[in-house]
Amino acid sequence: MKVWKYGDNINTDMLFPGKYTYTCSTPSEIKPHLLEDLDSSFANGVQQGDIIMAGKNFGCGSSREQPVVGLKAVGIKAAIAESFARIFYRSSINQGLLLIECSEAVNAYSDGDTISLDLESGKITINGKNFTFPKLPKEILAIKEAGGLLAYTRKKLEANK
Amino acid sequence: MTMTFAEKILAKYADKNSVIPGEIVTVQPDHLLTHDNTAAIIQKISKELDEYGVFSRQLSIIVLDHVIPAASEKTAMNHKNIRDFVKKHKIQHFFDVGNGVCHQIVVEKGLALPGKLLLGSDSHTCSYGAIGAFSSGIDRTEAAALMLTGETWLKVPQTIRMELNGKLVTGTYSKDVILYIIGEISASGANYCSVEFHGDVEQFSVEDRFTISNMGVEMGAKNAVFMVDDITRKHLNFLNVDQSNYNAVYPDNDAEYYKELNYDLSTITPQVACPHTVDNVKPVSEIEGLDIQQCFIGTCTNGRISDLQIAANLLKGRKVHPDVRLLILPASKQIFEEALQKGIIETIVKAGGIILPPGCGPCLGAHQGVLAPGERCLSTANRNFKGRMGCKDAEIYLASPATVAVSAIYGKLTDPRKEMKK
Numbered sequence: 125m126k127v128w129k130y131g132d133n134i135n136t137d138m139l140f141p142g143k144y145t146y147t148c149s150t151p152s153e154i155k156p157h158l159l160e161d162l163d164s165s166f167a168n169g170v171q172q173g174d175i176i177m178a179g180k181n182f183g184c185g186s187s188r189e190q191p192v193v194g195l196k197a198v199g200i201k202a203a204i205a206e207s208f209a210r211i212f213y214r215s216s217i218n219q220g221l222l223l224i225e226c227s228e229a230v231n232a233y234s235d236g237d238t239i240s241l242d243l244e245s246g247k248i249t250i251n252g253k254n255f256t257f258p259k260l261p262k263e264i265l266a267i268k269e270a271g272g273l274l275a276y277t278r279k280k281l282e283a284n285k
Numbered sequence: 286m287t288m289t290f291a292e293k294i295l296a297k298y299a300d301k302n303s304v305i306p307g308e309i310v311t312v313q314p315d316h317l318l319t320h321d322n323t324a325a326i327i328q329k330i331s332k333e334l335d336e337y338g339v340f341s342r343q344l345s346i347i348v349l350d351h352v353i354p355a356a357s358e359k360t361a362m363n364h365k366n367i368r369d370f371v372k373k374h375k376i377q378h379f380f381d382v383g384n385g386v387c388h389q390i391v392v393e394k395g396l397a398l399p400g401k402l403l404l405g406s407d408s409h410t411c412s413y414g415a416i417g418a419f420s421s422g423i424d425r426t427e428a429a430a431l432m433l434t435g436e437t438w439l440k441v442p443q444t445i446r447m448e449l450n451g452k453l454v455t456g457t458y459s460k461d462v463i464l465y466i467i468g469e470i471s472a473s474g475a476n477y478c479s480v481e482f483h484g485d486v487e488q489f490s491v492e493d494r495f496t497i498s499n500m501g502v503e504m505g506a507k508n509a510v511f512m513v514d515d516i517t518r519k520h521l522n523f524l525n526v527d528q529s530n531y532n533a534v535y536p537d538n539d540a541e542y543y544k545e546l547n548y549d550l551s552t553i554t555p556q557v558a559c560p561h562t563v564d565n566v567k568p569v570s571e572i573e574g575l576d577i578q579q580c581f582i583g584t585c586t587n588g589r590i591s592d593l594q595i596a597a598n599l600l601k602g603r604k605v606h607p608d609v610r611l612l613i614l615p616a617s618k619q620i621f622e623e624a625l626q627k628g629i630i631e632t633i634v635k636a637g638g639i640i641l642p643p644g645c646g647p648c649l650g651a652h653q654g655v656l657a658p659g660e661r662c663l664s665t666a667n668r669n670f671k672g673r674m675g676c677k678d679a680e681i682y683l684a685s686p687a688t689v690a691v692s693a694i695y696g697k698l699t700d701p702r703k704e705m706k707k
Contacts, residue, residue: 132473133473136670137670138672141672143650143655145322146324146360146363149325149328161677181472181473184505185408185668186649187406187422187423187425188425189426209476210477211422211502214427215426273426273427278333281336281337
């Protein structure tokens with residue numbers, strides 16, 4: 125499992141260039157261009173279960189959801205950042221990508237450190253040191269548990285039939 | 286209990302007496318904006334659309350603007366699929382290729398009104414704060430869910446109150462104000478927050494306010510709003526919107542703010558956002574003289590008639606520098622027509638400007654004015670991210686229409702006050 129660590133203000137154009145926004149929408153179309161202008165080794169090197177770590181305002185910029193859809197599709201287990209931009213945050217809830225806001229963990233982590241995530245208890249462990257993060261509010265958890273917003277919406281439509 | 290603008294409007298839409306920051310509410314927005322991305326949105330829910338149809342024919346506003354006219358078979362197919370969807374589901378508010386940039390259309394057609402709640406699958410949906418509406422960006426998936434159910438959740442934001450005091454000096458504009466503020470507060474300085482603008486705002490027309498609200502998202506804001514006043518009402522009268530169609534919402538005098546910030550506008554000089562973040566802001570005077578290969582005046586930030594008029598006034602009888610391409614993009618067909626009538630287009634074309642069709646144009650790097658490696662563009666748009674205009678090895682600087690027009694004449698970044706003192 126690899127941690128891909130980046131800095132502050134990683135924007136949506138770095139995560140997925142705008143020039144592809146209206147020609148690539150499916151996970152297979154998105155994957156080759158993920159982080160293309162930020163880290164050219166990412167698209168080929170990323171593996172199921174990897175973690176993304178970043179500084180402040182991760183995902184700022186456009187409302188395009190390809191960055192989130194792509195990160196979910198390549199199997200990113202969680203994105204841990206000092207803070208996230210709000211549309212990106214909502215989008216991650218909608219796609220079921222786990223985001224963790226935890227400055228302490230981001231600041232504590234250096235290349236090569238051992239890291240593990242315990243989602244049940246809301247705990248990140250880096251070199252044996254624990255960092256906790258709060259659980260999502262129940263309204264949001266319901267979307268996540270349904271398997272994302274579209275699955276949640278389908279259920280709602282079925283129920284109201 | 287006292288409430289801010291955001292708290293009041295979200296309480297109203299959640300059908301509650303009051304709400305507090307952090308609370309999650311379910312709301313039904315008045316409108317949902319989508320654009321070329323409608324094609325991907327309806328593809329996600331094609332089965333559900335067949336089975337359940339759309340929640341409401343009046344909810345959606347669909348504007349084709351991002352890659353127009355189509356630049357490839359794929360984008361042409363997107364547009365075709367959207368037109369078919371609009372016909373099949375009898376979507377009431379549809380604006381085909383050539384009408385203009387979505388945010389301009391929403392305001393111009395009177396679809397964003399004071400006290401209303403609008404969501405859109407475009408980050409600059411926050412623009413309608415200019416008219417006293419609460420508006421915010423969402424993603425495609427959420428837009429898809431809204432098309433089917435008409436409702437979504439919102440977290441009540443904390444509110445930052447910004448006092449804009451003092452009068453702007455000659456050569457500076459609302460674009461310089463918002464660039465200055467973002468430079469001060471940072472690209473995440475208003476993250477998750479609602480922003481209210483107060484103070485000496487009567488000096489700003491609705492067009493000026495539009496520029497400021499539009500860039501709210503560049504400091505992370507959920508929405509960015511000006512309170513309805515005589516200027517708003519006059520603007521709405523001009524659009525033939527009767528006062529009975531809206532109810533303005535105002536914060537309580539003693540509302541509690543997360544932060545209160547004061548800005549002295551009289552000290553602001555022309556500003557420029559340098560690569561590759563919108564908060565990397567400097568006074569133009571500090572970095573004057575940088576060579577520029579492309580100048581761009583347009584977009585949902587600065588493509589309105591007053592912006593084009595400022596450019597034309599500065600370009601009248603002058604020539605664009607031979608090493609510069611000056612691209613001009615009226616934000617809507619209506620603005621284009623007005624610019625034609627006023628002789629603005631003729632002045633700009635004679636000076637060497639190239640007119641692009643009303644839409645998003647080169648702003649997002651998909652077509653029309655893509656940059657080459659090593660080139661530098663000075664633009665009136667709202668984003669200067671690396672790769673934004675189609676090339677990761679190019680540089681984008683953001684400034685006011687006046688700064689861009691004067692710089693186009695000199696072929697280098699130039700303080701517009703140089704031309705105004707004459």
